[in-house]
Amino acid sequence: EADIYQTPRYLVIGTGKKITLECSQTMGHDKMYWYQQDPGMELHLIHYSYGVNSTEKGDLSSESTVSRIRTEHFPLTLESARPSHTSQYLCASSESLNPSTDTQYFGPGTRLTVL
Amino acid sequence: AQSVAQPEDQVNVAEGNPLTVKCTYSVSGNPYLFWYVQYPNRGLQFLLKYITGDNLVKGSYGFEAEFNKSQTSFHLKKPSALVSDSALYFCAVTDRYNFNKFYFGSGTKLNVKP
Numbered sequence: 001e002a003d004i005y006q007t008p009r010y011l012v013i014g015t016g017k018k019i020t021l022e023c024s025q026t027m028g029h030d031k032m033y034w035y036q037q038d039p040g041m042e043l044h045l046i047h048y049s050y051g052v053n054s055t056e057k058g059d060l061s062s063e064s065t066v067s068r069i070r071t072e073h074f075p076l077t078l079e080s081a082r083p084s085h086t087s088q089y090l091c092a093s094s095e096s097l098n099p100s101t102d103t104q105y106f107g108p109g110t111r112l113t114v115l
Numbered sequence: 116a117q118s119v120a121q122p123e124d125q126v127n128v129a130e131g132n133p134l135t136v137k138c139t140y141s142v143s144g145n146p147y148l149f150w151y152v153q154y155p156n157r158g159l160q161f162l163l164k165y166i167t168g169d170n171l172v173k174g175s176y177g178f179e180a181e182f183n184k185s186q187t188s189f190h191l192k193k194p195s196a197l198v199s200d201s202a203l204y205f206c207a208v209t210d211r212y213n214f215n216k217f218y219f220g221s222g223t224k225l226n227v228k229p
Contacts, residue, residue: 004158033217040203042221043159059216090158103149104217106158 003027006091006107013081014115021076021110023091032074033092033104036060043090049074081114088112117142119208121220128196129228136191136223138206148189149207149217150180159205165189176200196227 004025013019023032030051035043035058045058049068063085064078074093078085091107118141128134140146147166151159163174170182180191191204206220 006158035219040222040224043205043219045216045218048216059218092159103161103164104159105161106151108156108158 004091004093004105004107006089006110008110009108010111010113012113012115015080015082017081017114019078019081019112021089021091021112023074023076023107024072025074025093025105025107026072027093027095027105028071029093029095029105030071031094032068033094034058034064034066034074034076035090035092036062037088037090037109039088047076081112083114086112086114117208117210117216117218119206119218119220121204121206121223123223124221125224125226127226127228130198131195134193134196134200134225134227136204136206136225138189138191138220139187140189140206140208141187142208142210144210146187146189147209148180148182149209150174150178150189150191151205151207151219153203153205153222155202162191162204196225198227198229201225201227 007022032049034047037043044060046062047066055066064076088109088111090109092104094104120139149164150162153159163172165172165182173179203222205222207217209217
């Protein structure tokens with residue numbers, strides 16, 4: 001069982017609120033990722049990080065931002081939530097830059113609903 | 116550009132029968148291929164991966180997948196399905212030049228009936 005945690009698991013908020021989705025891993029992995037997934041649908045990469053102070057945008061444009069001040073922590077922030085942000089957000093981490101050993105481990109996800 | 120296709124939204128199989136979940140891919144270089152499973156209200160769990168070597172890869176829970184370069188496929192298989200295998204299955208691909216990004220398929224819902 002991978003040690004990657006996401007909080008909250010479920011969040012219902014009103015439009016315009018600022019929110020931060022937390023993701024932490026205790027495996028010392030350098031690489032971390034955020035995916036957005038609508039129920040039963042494919043995953044879309046929205047952010048990733050190679051390590052501390054590294055953040056990159058993924059393939060799906062997102063109004064969210066991320067930070068990577070510590071290896072174990074990769075929070076995602078929405079400054080002003082909108083109903084279009086309603087989705088499931090999955091955090092993942094992986095160990096190395098070597099693809100032969102690189103497996104992504106996923107957190108349980110945060111299901112966000114913006115009213 | 117890298118991409119993954121899972122042509123079936125849903126696969127239905129009776130318990131005890133063999134199952135196949137299909138995946139085809141497109142990458143610019145040599146592919147690295149993965150299968151993940153997602154149970155309801157859970158994150159994705161790694162099942163197996165192909166990097167190089169033997170085309171038949173064995174993974175968790177009795178699953179296996181066969182890499183076929185000529186058909187650009189990586190179908191997931193299991194000889195005898197269990198009801199507990201019912202879940203959403205995702206195929207993913209990356210390559211040695213861009214392995215910081217994983218591209219996921221749209222997912223296939225597997226229903227195993229008793």
